[in-house]
Structures are given as C-alpha cells and as structure tokens.
Amino acid sequence: MSRRPKVLVVDDEPDYLRIAARIAAGAGCAVMTAKAALEGVALAAAEPPDLILLDVGLPDISGFEAARRIRRAPATAAVPIIFFTVRSEVDMVSEGLALGAAGYVLKPFDPDELTRRIRAAVSGK
Amino acid sequence: MTRAVHCATADPAAAALLRAALKGLDLRFYPSAAALLKVWKGGGAALIDASLPDMSGRDLVAVLRGAPRTARSVIALAGPGPYSPAAAAACFDNGADEYFTFPPDPGLLKARLLNLMARSGRRPAAAEAPAEHSFGALKVSPEARTASVKGMQLRLTALEFDLLMYFLKNQGRVVSRGVLLEQVWRQGLETGTRSVDKRIEALRSKLGRAFGSKIRTVFGLGYIFRL
Numbered sequence: 001m002s003r004r005p006k007v008l009v010v011d012d013e014p015d016y017l018r019i020a021a022r023i024a025a026g027a028g029c030a031v032m033t034a035k036a037a038l039e040g041v042a043l044a045a046a047e048p049p050d051l052i053l054l055d056v057g058l059p060d061i062s063g064f065e066a067a068r069r070i071r072r073a074p075a076t077a078a079v080p081i082i083f084f085t086v087r088s089e090v091d092m093v094s095e096g097l098a099l100g101a102a103g104y105v106l107k108p109f110d111p112d113e114l115t116r117r118i119r120a121a122v123s124g125k
Numbered sequence: 126m127t128r129a130v131h132c133a134t135a136d137p138a139a140a141a142l143l144r145a146a147l148k149g150l151d152l153r154f155y156p157s158a159a160a161l162l163k164v165w166k167g168g169g170a171a172l173i174d175a176s177l178p179d180m181s182g183r184d185l186v187a188v189l190r191g192a193p194r195t196a197r198s199v200i201a202l203a204g205p206g207p208y209s210p211a212a213a214a215a216c217f218d219n220g221a222d223e224y225f226t227f228p229p230d231p232g233l234l235k236a237r238l239l240n241l242m243a244r245s246g247r248r249p250a251a252a253e254a255p256a257e258h259s260f261g262a263l264k265v266s267p268e269a270r271t272a273s274v275k276g277m278q279l280r281l282t283a284l285e286f287d288l289l290m291y292f293l294k295n296q297g298r299v300v301s302r303g304v305l306l307e308q309v310w311r312q313g314l315e316t317g318t319r320s321v322d323k324r325i326e327a328l329r330s331k332l333g334r335a336f337g338s339k340i341r342t343v344f345g346l347g348y349i350f351r352l
C-alpha cells in the first residue's frame with residue numbers, strides 16, 4: 001500500500017490553520033501543523049513532508065524567510081511550497097513565486113482550488 | 126501604435142487557440158504567473174488563463190488590478206467552458222475587464238479586446254467603479270450601499286451590507302467566523318462567533334430563499350457563498 005503524502009501547514013491564524021489542515025486531510029494527505037515559522041522549519045527538517053502550505057505573515061520570521069531556510073536544508077530543498085496569504089501586493093507575490101513556490105494562493109481561498117493545488121503538488125504534476 | 130497582448134497560459138492548446146483568434150496582434154506568451162509578473166509592467170493587455178500552474182487566474186487578476194503599474198491596463202480572464210455567469214461575476218468583481226471561455230469566438234474576442242485597449246488609453250486616473258453590480262435578480266450598489274432582489278429594496282443594516290459585499294467579493298471561497306469578525310466586524314474573536322452566526326441568519330432571511338440559500342454553512346469551517 002502506498003503511503004499517504006504528508007503535508008505541513010504553517011499558519012499563526014487558528015482558523016486558517018484548521019481550514020487548510022482539514023482541506024489537506026480531505027485531499028487524502030496526512031497533516032502536520034505549526035503555528036510559527038521557526039516551528040515549521042524545525043518540523044520540516046525533522047520529518048520532511050511532501051508539501052508545505054506556508055503563510056507569509058508569521059509572528060517570528062516571515063514565510064519567505066522560512067522558505068529560504070527550508071530550501072537551504074538538503075533534506076527539504078526540493079519540498080514544494082505553496083504560500084497562502086492575504087498579501088496580494090504584486091511585489092510580495094513576485095517575491096514568493098521567485099522563491100520557486102509551487103503556488104501562491106490568496107486568502108480567503110476557494111477550497112476546491114486549494115484541494116486541486118495540494119493534489120497536483122503532492123503528485124508532482 | 127501597436128500594443129502587445131500578454132497571454133499567460135500553460136496550456137499549448139489554449140495558446141494555439143489564442144494565436145488563431147488574435148492573428149495580427151503582437152502576442153507574448155508566458156507559462157506561469159511568475160513569468161508574466163517578471164516581464165509585464167503594464168500597457169497593452171493581459172489575457173490570463175483561469176488555471177495557471179502557480180496561481181489561480183482570478184487571484185492574479187486581483188493582484189494586477191491592485192498594482193499601480195498594471196491597474197489601468199486591460200486585463201481579461203479566460204475560463205474553462207461552458208460559460209458560467211457566476212464565474213464571470215466573480216472575475217469581474219476581482220477587477221477583470223473581460224471574461225470569456227475556451228474556445229473563444231475569434232472575431233468577437235479580437236473585437237472586444239481591441240475595443241477595450243482603445244478605451245483604456247482614455248481611462249480617467251481613478252478606476253471607474255460601476256454604479257451597480259448585478260447578480261441575476263440580486264442588484265447591489267456599493268456607493269449608495271443599497272441592495273435589491275427582483276427590484277425590491279432590502280432593508281439591510283450597515284453590517285449586513287458589509288457582510289454581503291464581503292461574500293460577493295469572495296464568492297466560492299471559504300471564510301471562517303474569525304475571518305469575518307476581523308474583515309467585516311473589524312474586531313477580534315473576543316466579540317464571539319455567535320454574533321456572526323446570528324447576523325448571517327438575518328442576512329439569509331433578508332435575501333430570501335433564492336439568494337439566502339447561497340450562503341452555505343461549511344461544518345466546522347465557516348461559510349461559503351456561491352451563486
């Protein structure tokens with residue numbers, strides 16, 4: 001039996017953390033969660049997931065900085081990252097995508113859209 | 126003056142259809158939102174596929190419309206067929222000038238795009254907000270802060286009107302009670318999520334069965350509004 005893909009959700013807003021975790025579980029994934037960026041980076045290093053859903057405005061370091069650290073660690077360098085955030089300024093979106101993100105999703109999001117993106121990212125399509 | 130049409134699509138079949146439909150225009154193609162954002166600094170038009178590999182077209186339209194360099198350019202969104210008025214309304218609400226579905230009618234698409242590009246040069250500095258948005262029988266006027274269903278004016282409180290506008294702007298997106306408290310009530314969770322539920326019940330009832338039922342409760346998550 002093939003194992004379920006693992007998704008790490010990092011968000012300091014409990015509502016979005018819960019919603020995104022529920023959607024990822026609904027997409028057939030095992031879910032880990034973190035409420036802060038550094039906690040997410042540590043969790044990813046300890047147990048590399050197949051996908052990271054990463055908020056941008058986090059309380060300790062930004063999601064972009066967290067993504068850079070995740071990319072620098074060999075064990076997580078290739079893990080796809082989808083940013084999901086309220087930050088819709090063009091410079092922020094450009095910066096996020098330039099970091100090699102697999103996706104950039106604006107909050108509030110369409111659950112079907114997020115499900116599609118999670119499935120595509122964990123299947124490598 | 127020839128102005129380029131910047132097409133963002135990762136689908137070769139869609140690109141071929143656009144090439145055929147927009148023959149004679151200066152077309153530039155980008156396979157992702159990231160590629161378009163890197164190059165397009167406004168001017169001419171952008172034609173965006175609804176499903177790009179790195180972003181939804183609808184989100185990208187909102188980003189471009191909010192950016193000073195591209196805010197006044199023509200932005201069109203191309204969705205999958207068949208044509209859905211709800212998808213079109215959501216895309217116009219995010220700031221698109223035009224919405225069409227694949228496969229486009231070549232003559233019509235080209236004429237509409239050229240027309241929009243010609244008019245965009247004459248746009249005033251401030252974006253023109255439409256006086257009234259129509260969603261079938263539901264009509265909403267943001268400036269007058271009024272809403273009506275089948276011509277009957279709804280007696281909404283200020284908060285209910287803000288709630289309706291927020292749902293219309295975020296159609297098809299799941300919104301939690303906490304997010305509504307933050308974005309509509311402008312308050313934190315201490316206000317209590319019960320007040321959200323009660324206000325939504327009131328809004329549903331005022332919208333009547335046809336539109337009230339479009340605000341669906343998503344168990345354990347919040348609400349979603351789909352027309």
